[in-house]
Amino acid sequence: MRIDVVTLFPEVCEPFFQASIIGRAQAAGRVEIACTNLRDYSTDKHHTVDDRPFGGGPGMVLMCGPVFDAVAALEAEDPRSATRILLTPQGRRLDQSLAGELASRERLLIIAGHYEGFDERIRIGLEPLEVSIGDYVLSGGEAAAMVIVDSVVRLLPGVLGDDGSAAEDSFSIVAGESEQCLEYPQYTRPRVFRDMAVPDVLMSGDHGRIREWRKQQALERTKDRRPDLMTGCEPDSGGDQP
Numbered sequence: 001m002r003i004d005v006v007t008l009f010p011e012v013c014e015p016f017f018q019a020s021i022i023g024r025a026q027a028a029g030r031v032e033i034a035c036t037n038l039r040d041y042s043t044d045k046h047h048t049v050d051d052r053p054f055g056g057g058p059g060m061v062l063m064c065g066p067v068f069d070a071v072a073a074l075e076a077e078d079p080r081s082a083t084r085i086l087l088t089p090q091g092r093r094l095d096q097s098l099a100g101e102l103a104s105r106e107r108l109l110i111i112a113g114h115y116e117g118f119d120e121r122i123r124i125g126l127e128p129l130e131v132s133i134g135d136y137v138l139s140g141g142e143a144a145a146m147v148i149v150d151s152v153v154r155l156l157p158g159v160l161g162d163d164g165s166a167a168e169d170s171f172s173i174v175a176g177e178s179e180q181c182l183e184y185p186q187y188t189r190p191r192v193f194r195d196m197a198v199p200d201v202l203m204s205g206d207h208g209r210i211r212e213w214r215k216q217q218a219l220e221r222t223k224d225r226r227p228d229l230m231t232g233c234e235p236d237s238g239g240d241q242p
């Protein structure tokens with residue numbers, strides 16, 4: 001997979017993409033991620049990429065020219081057709097099932113804005129998929145780009161290895177359903193820390209009991225904290241809503 005990120009702050013995104021799992025995925029050739037500075041596609045000597053809105057109002061609007069030119073130049077670099085993604089609070093909310101859909105594409109071209117918004121003709125002319133990462137206000141799309149790339153890259157074949165980590169995530173996709181239970185409580189050494197002991201069952205060596213305890217804990221925790229997930233979470237064993 002190839003991922004391009006068009007942004008006014010490539011220096012913010014680049015180190016994130018070099019680190020940890022995403023960095024290793026790139027080194028292993030599973031994904032190629034390139035950040036492009038939108039300012040490189042401005043056409044005036046002041047490197048302008050935004051302007052005041054026609055009709056007045058607060059803030060600045062990202063201009064069409066640099067965005068169209070950046071998209072055209074990047075798409076011409078590679079014959080694989082790109083899924084264009086525009087990061088905006090008005091977009092489809094990112095969830096595990098959208099991450100899974102995006103992970104199946106051969107190429108993503110992500111456009112991150114800053115300031116108040118995009119010239120509407122960017123939507124009309126480029127017909128991007130508009131994506132939001134949730135209902136809170138960010139100062140720009142860069143953090144959202146990092147979140148999307150992270151959630152997608154770890155789903156690519158071979159990226160996590162075969163320890164089952166991706167399949168066991170509490171939000172992993174199971175048979176087309178995107179959500180299941182939250183995770184059960186985990187413990188490691190020491191056995192007692194500040195008077196808090198590890199539950200006896202985990203020290204019992206009885207793997208049947210351990211599996212039952214974990215299932216029960218995960219169900220209780222899900223019912224308590226995220227009842228909205230209960231539909232995808234073993235409906236027979238505690239899924240009854242109050």
Ligand code: 9D3
Pocket residue numbers: 087088089113114115116117131132133134135136137138139140141142144
């Ligand atoms: C006054 C209306 N504001 C929307 C709530 C304008 C506005 C504020 C901040 C428009 C864009 C932004 C910058 N945000 C993003 O670029 C963004 C974002 C977000 O703020 N929340 C969740 N997902 C995303 S994806 C891109």
